[in-house]
Amino acid sequence: MQPCRLVADELACRRGDRLLLRGVGFSLRAGDALHLAGPNGIGKSSLLRILAGLMRPYAGQVEATGAIALSDERLPLDAHRPLGAALGFWRRLDGAGVHQADFGLEDLYDVPVRYLSTGQRKRAALACLAASGAGIWLLDEPLNGLDAHWSIVAQAAIEAHRAGGGIAVIASHQVLDLAGLMVLPLLDHLP
Amino acid sequence: MSRTLRQLGLIFRRDCALLLGGARGRGGATLPLLFFLSVAMLYPFAVGPDVRLLARTGAGVIWVAALLAAILPLDRLVEPDVETGFFDQWALRGLSEEAVMLVRIVAHWLCFGVPLMLATPIAAGLLSLDGGQLVRLELGLLAGTPGLAAIGVTIAALTAGLRAGAALGGLLLIPLAVPLLIFGAGSLQQGGENGLVLLAAASLVSVAIAPFAAGAAIRAARE
Numbered sequence: 001m002q003p004c005r006l007v008a009d010e011l012a013c014r015r016g017d018r019l020l021l022r023g024v025g026f027s028l029r030a031g032d033a034l035h036l037a038g039p040n041g042i043g044k045s046s047l048l049r050i051l052a053g054l055m056r057p058y059a060g061q062v063e064a065t066g067a068i069a070l071s072d073e074r075l076p077l078d079a080h081r082p083l084g085a086a087l088g089f090w091r092r093l094d095g096a097g098v099h100q101a102d103f104g105l106e107d108l109y110d111v112p113v114r115y116l117s118t119g120q121r122k123r124a125a126l127a128c129l130a131a132s133g134a135g136i137w138l139l140d141e142p143l144n145g146l147d148a149h150w151s152i153v154a155q156a157a158i159e160a161h162r163a164g165g166g167i168a169v170i171a172s173h174q175v176l177d178l179a180g181l182m183v184l185p186l187l188d189h190l191p
Numbered sequence: 192m193s194r195t196l197r198q199l200g201l202i203f204r205r206d207c208a209l210l211l212g213g214a215r216g217r218g219g220a221t222l223p224l225l226f227f228l229s230v231a232m233l234y235p236f237a238v239g240p241d242v243r244l245l246a247r248t249g250a251g252v253i254w255v256a257a258l259l260a261a262i263l264p265l266d267r268l269v270e271p272d273v274e275t276g277f278f279d280q281w282a283l284r285g286l287s288e289e290a291v292m293l294v295r296i297v298a299h300w301l302c303f304g305v306p307l308m309l310a311t312p313i314a315a316g317l318l319s320l321d322g323g324q325l326v327r328l329e330l331g332l333l334a335g336t337p338g339l340a341a342i343g344v345t346i347a348a349l350t351a352g353l354r355a356g357a358a359l360g361g362l363l364l365i366p367l368a369v370p371l372l373i374f375g376a377g378s379l380q381q382g383g384e385n386g387l388v389l390l391a392a393a394s395l396v397s398v399a400i401a402p403f404a405a406g407a408a409i410r411a412a413r414e
Binding site for chain 1: 283
């Protein structure tokens, strides 16, 4: 994995004609984790999409070195296909190796994606993210719907990713138990 | 480069499987085909079994049927992948929307245009067209259906995410496909070879523009 970096400089985010956030800036190096904290609707998801390069910031700029993977509320798997085949599409596309964290999904490989529960869907989304091999992980509410056991596993996966030189940016309203986690309270950046 | 091509190949295979198989409860490649054949079957009932009238007008009816059949798959060409975030994931992997859209146009043509051409001999039989007419019709469809597929994917990308997208898509397709219909039907006249050339040209223009228009539509829908 190439050494990754993610720098945001004076970002402003606009949805429609409403300014949501402004003056958001940070600099992350390999191994860093950032928690975007704030109440619902403050613009966490929009900020993640700006960091991913899917939306243009209203002001400011993002500089990213390394591949970016985004896991948001949508599950990019074909609902009618069995989970194994649907995950296989991304694993083949990303050329992922055999040894992938699969978050206990192996027993569910024959189950069509549309029959998965909320927590199982979240685990599938994390498995997609892990398979991407990207250095910069952008996670939108990664622990939503996960029970106590799997939220510990998910956070362990994030820690392992950081230990391997990755970056994690996590938008969440839950308490995260990660070592050396930086917190960016978005309430300070209201216009 | 080879990595990109390999990824586009995987996307192509998935596109074909989705468009042929009719996943997500949206009907597969058979629905437009059955519609196309139904029109050819109903037309003699409506105008009567006069062989000369059928032979004179039948080929034009087949063109109209092909154009209307192109409306049926519009709502499942792009919309489901926008909804589930596939396009965002491809963009994150550095695949351009234009390339993905070109792949989708080819897949859509294979799953829509080719079955239509295979069904045309049956439709021609129902409308008592002779061999020469059938050959010209097939040549016209070979030149014209890629254009229809390209226009269809563009409109599907433009209307993805709109609530009345499916209905609007049908209305948008008709005027854009009129040049293909005019040249396609024109090529059936005596000495209409020039029509065939113009048809191929119109189709080529659509195919050339469509990936860029559809890619821009996907990007615009993100904002």
